[in-house]
Amino acid sequence: MDTTPSTAIPRVLSIAGTDPTGGAGHAADLKSIAALGGYGLSVITAVVAQNTRGVVSVHTPPVQVLRDQLDAVAGDVTLDAIKVGMLGSVEVIDTVRDWLMVGRAPVVVIDPVMVATAGGRLLRPDAERALRELLPHANLITPNLPELAVLAERPVAATWDEALEQGRAVAAAFHTRVLVKGGHLAGDTTPDALLLPGQDEPAALFEGRRVHTRNTHGTGCSLSSAVATVVARTGDWPEAIRTARTWLRGALRGADELHVGHGNGPVHHMHHVQHLVTDPAFVMTAAAESEGPRFTDELWEESAPVRERIAALAFIRGLGDGTLDPGEFELYLDQDMQYLQYYSRALALLAASAPDERSREHFAAASASVVSFESALHRARLGDREPMPPSDVTSSYADFLLARTGQDGFAVGSAAILPCYWLYAHVGAELTRRARVAGPQHPFADWLSTYDDPDFQTATESVREIVDREAAHADPATREHMRRAFHRACALELAFFAQTTPATSPEGERRAAAQLA
Numbered sequence: 001m002d003t004t005p006s007t008a009i010p011r012v013l014s015i016a017g018t019d020p021t022g023g024a025g026h027a028a029d030l031k032s033i034a035a036l037g038g039y040g041l042s043v044i045t046a047v048v049a050q051n052t053r054g055v056v057s058v059h060t061p062p063v064q065v066l067r068d069q070l071d072a073v074a075g076d077v078t079l080d081a082i083k084v085g086m087l088g089s090v091e092v093i094d095t096v097r098d099w100l101m102v103g104r105a106p107v108v109v110i111d112p113v114m115v116a117t118a119g120g121r122l123l124r125p126d127a128e129r130a131l132r133e134l135l136p137h138a139n140l141i142t143p144n145l146p147e148l149a150v151l152a153e154r155p156v157a158a159t160w161d162e163a164l165e166q167g168r169a170v171a172a173a174f175h176t177r178v179l180v181k182g183g184h185l186a187g188d189t190t191p192d193a194l195l196l197p198g199q200d201e202p203a204a205l206f207e208g209r210r211v212h213t214r215n216t217h218g219t220g221c222s223l224s225s226a227v228a229t230v231v232a233r234t235g236d237w238p239e240a241i242r243t244a245r246t247w248l249r250g251a252l253r254g255a256d257e258l259h260v261g262h263g264n265g266p267v268h269h270m271h272h273v274q275h276l277v278t279d280p281a282f283v284m285t286a287a288a289e290s291e292g293p294r295f296t297d298e299l300w301e302e303s304a305p306v307r308e309r310i311a312a313l314a315f316i317r318g319l320g321d322g323t324l325d326p327g328e329f330e331l332y333l334d335q336d337m338q339y340l341q342y343y344s345r346a347l348a349l350l351a352a353s354a355p356d357e358r359s360r361e362h363f364a365a366a367s368a369s370v371v372s373f374e375s376a377l378h379r380a381r382l383g384d385r386e387p388m389p390p391s392d393v394t395s396s397y398a399d400f401l402l403a404r405t406g407q408d409g410f411a412v413g414s415a416a417i418l419p420c421y422w423l424y425a426h427v428g429a430e431l432t433r434r435a436r437v438a439g440p441q442h443p444f445a446d447w448l449s450t451y452d453d454p455d456f457q458t459a460t461e462s463v464r465e466i467v468d469r470e471a472a473h474a475d476p477a478t479r480e481h482m483r484r485a486f487h488r489a490c491a492l493e494l495a496f497f498a499q500t501t502p503a504t505s506p507e508g509e510r511r512a513a514a515q516l517a
Contacts, residue, residue, distance in 0.1 A: 010232035011077055012038045013105070014225060015070075015096060016085030017046035017058070023266025024050075024218035029083055029225040031269035036247060038229035041077060043069040045096075046088050052217055052261030063091045070099045081107035081232035083225040084138070088123070093130040100137045107232045110138040111224040115146040135174040140237070142224040143170070145184040156184075160191055164202070171197040179227070179241060183210075183219070192245065194238055204238035206245055215255035215265035222267060223248050243454060247272065295471035295479070296418070296464045299486045303419075306490045310427065315500050320431035332500040335394045339496070342398035343420060344370040349405040350413050359410075359466050366459065393499045397492040404485050411470035415482035418467050419489040421460040428456070 014029035022028070026042040033040035045066060049056040073079070082105045087093045100108060112131060114123050123131065128150070135141055135151075145163060149156040151170045157163035160182055167180035175197050182191040190210050193202040226244035231237055254268030268274070310316055315332065318324030347367035354360035390398070401420075405413035467486075471479050 008037075008233065010038045010080035010229055012040055012081045012083065012225065012229050012232060013073060013077075013079050014040060014042045014083050014085065015045060015087075016042070016083070016221065017048045017088070018044060019048060019050055019218070021051045021217075021261055021266070023052065023260065024221050025085060028218040028221040028266070028269070029085065032222040032225040033083075033229045035251075035269050035272070036226045036229040036244065037233065038081075040225075041073055041079075043073060045086055045092055048086070052263035052265050054263070058088070060088055060092065063095045066092060067095050067099065070096070074099075074104055079105040081105055081109070081228040083228045084108070084110040084134075085221055085224070086113040087131065087134075088127065090124075090127050090130045093127060093134055097130075097134045097137060100134075107228055108138045109140045109142065109224050109228040109231075110135060111142045111220050112147050112151065113220075114150050115144070132174070136176060138174075138176050140177040140179060140224075140227065140231075141170070141174065142179045142181065142220065142227070144181055144220055148178075148180065158185075160185060164193060164195070167193065167195045168200065171195045171199075177203075177237065181220075181223075192241070194241055204241065206242060208245070208249055211249055211252040213252055213255045215258070215260075215267065216252065217264045217266045219248065219252070219267060222251065222269065246455070294464075294468050295482075296468050299415075299418075299467075299483065300422070302483075303487065303490045306487075306494050307423070307426065310423070310494050310497055311430070313494075313497050315497050316427065316431070328500055331388075332497075334388050335391055335496070335499070338390050339394050339398060340370050342402060344368075346401040346405040346413070346417060349402070350410065350417060353405075353410040353413065355410060359414075362459075362462055362466070391499055393492070393495045397489075397496055400488060400492060408481065408485070409478075411467075411474050411478055412481050412485050414463065414467050414470055416485035416489050418463050418486055419493050421456075421463050423490065423493045425457050425460040428453075 012033045014026045014033070016026040016029055019025040019027050022031075025048065026044060030040040030042060043066065044061070047059040047061070049058070082100070084096060087096060112135065114128065114131070132151070141151075143151060146156050148163065148166050148170060151173070152166035154166055154169075157166055163180050163182060163185070167178045171178040177197075178195045180193045180195060180202075182189075182193075185191075188210050189207055192206040194204040194206075196203050223244055226247060227237075227240050230243050231240035234240055248267065250271050251267035251269055254271035254274070255265060257271075258265055258268055260266055315324065315328065319329070344367045347363045347370065351360050351363035351367060354363060401416060404416035408416075467482070471482060474482065
């Protein structure tokens with residue numbers, strides 16, 4: 001973490017041109033900033049007549065109007081980040097550079113708009129020279145491969161190694177971070193890399209399978225403004241890029257749903273909240289929440305004594321500060337790996353009984369991911385050793401989940417499964433904060449990052465919404481059954497952690513039995 005984080009809702013200024021169809025420029029920036037939790041402001045550098053098929057014309061207002069816009073914003077708003085996009089001329093570039101030199105924001109991300117998608121140069125040679133003088137004022141630049149080649153003064157990279165080499169040269173030349181983006185390369189994957197000046201190895205590498213869609217208009221604008229927003233809030237450049245990439249890949253997957261224009265359409269910036277207005281079940285949940293407290297908030301408040309007992313366990317304290325005996329941790333993983341087999345089956349049972357497509361997709365995907373992702377952590381730690389027999393606590397918890405999800409209906413089953421998400425997300429977040437204090441070489445960092453991961457936190461919130469929705473139209477008897485299932489699962493989670501102190505000793509067995517009582 002090498003940038004001081006600002007506020008929970010960072011104020012992010014977009015300096016860019018317009019796009020009447022909303023897919024690129026300041027329109028894409030503002031959508032991206034909002035989607036990643038920031039408040040967007042904008043200063044217009046050029047009025048661009050364009051659509052999904054291409055640019056028709058460009059009007060550049062007088063630079064005094066540009067300077068007046070910049071001063072008006074800075075004179076009233078404390079900025080946490082700035083994203084710079086299309087500039088266009090020497091006068092515009094110099095105006096923005098002079099304004100930035102005063103130190104207008106702690107985070108500056110520049111997307112150097114220099115080369116059109118079709119390959120034509122967008123800047124005259126004198127403007128390219130002016131842009132080169134601006135780039136050292138950025139904390140990060142995000143060129144596509146043709147723009148990277150221009151900055152490196154080399155042919156466009158045909159391989160990932162060539163792209164990395166050009167990125168290293170550009171980082172050194174302009175003394176700033178460079179995000180090398182491999183989306184223009186051929187292949188089934190789209191690698192990205194964060195490069196720092198003076199370092200041969202990337203500070204971070206990112207990979208993912210290519211999302212096949214022709215609707216990619218504005219991806220460069222969107223990614224750069226998303227990164228600026230997240231890093232202003234967290235101060236962590238690699239994680240900000242990782243978060244922004246994850247969001248953008250979802251926006252690409254949802255792009256074909258938009259049907260905007262007849263050319264290369266925009267990405268779906270708000271894909272992650274679309275269900276709030278299209279799924280009647282979630283609308284029902286929102287309506288129920290507006291009439292009073294959430295059912296899950298009541299459950300969480302009622303579970304406070306159990307959560308306090310979990311936090312006080314020697315196992316949890318040692319896991320957080322890194323002093324837990326590795327052998328004890330492996331005993332816990334041994335039991336947890338066995339538990340996950342039953343947990344995956346319980347999730348599959350919920351998917352089969354789900355009353356709507358979104359819930360069905362969520363639990364089906366979760367059932368598969370337990371095997372492929374969470375279990376991988378256990379296998380990496382335990383290797384090929386033979387598992388111990390399941391303890392009484394592990395067996396009790398497995399039997400409970402399978403009974404509730406398989407016999408008691410979707411509402412009760414979802415309430416029973418919620419602590420498996422929520423308590424782990426809570427413990428993961430709390431312990432990660434302690435781990436940061438303990439230092440970067442935390443011995444259990446892989447476990448902590450799994451459950452403090454933003455995707456896991458988002459999945460937890462999704463299950464909360466499902467439980468709230470079910471409770472909103474359940475009869476009193478079913479709601480009470482849901483409540484009992486939730487609290488029983490919380491008690492079993494406490495017992496599961498308690499049995500590992502140590503799991504095989506009479507003391508550990510007695511302690512676990514006491515938690516179950």
